[in-house]
Amino acid sequence: KNEVEQSPQNLTAQEGEFITINCSYSVGISALHWLQQHPGGGIVSLFMLSSGKKKHGRLIATINIQEKHSSLHITASHPRDSAVYICAVGSNFGNEKLTFGTGTRLTIIP
């Protein structure tokens, strides 16, 4: 079974700071997902990637398959970025049974 670890568990930063959240996993995967969970509980998929790097607005996700490691970066952070960010890995592309990390709680202070 894949073990997914995220760091840090909690992160508080000032508005405008560059944010990095890390995720490592123990077993080879088909794809890695980054999810955002808002205070009300709703979850939004940010990225799904199996290699390289993806960018969407101020968010960047990278993955290193050999090192079994992924990072989520937020540039020019804003208080509306405050949320829990969850890393999840899938083992069977097209029928993804995801294993989740415990999440990183990000708080951006104005």
Next chain:
Amino acid sequence: SQTIHQWPATLVQPVGSPLSLECTVEGTSNPNLYWYRQAAGRGLQLLFYSVGIGQISSEVPQNLSASRPQDRQFILSSKKLLLSDSGFYLCAWSALREGEQYFGPGTRLTVT
């Protein structure tokens, strides 16, 4: 566009009572469907997934069950709730042969 609905949004039930949570997806056909639970202070856990009508796979043995009576309908049930069933239940769907999952708004269940 595709939409996923879950209801109810919140639920308070006594121990030993039955449970039925419903999830429906609009705007797509033959989706993969998933039920997840997030217990307080813990990560998401996959409970059930389905690749078609009547096809259910269970990931965690427990007193919950799932059914898929129609292509875009997924139901989570229990005959007798336990205190440990409290949590936030999320339904999700993905398109056939695509990995990205789309989550519903969730149901917050409190068993008292």
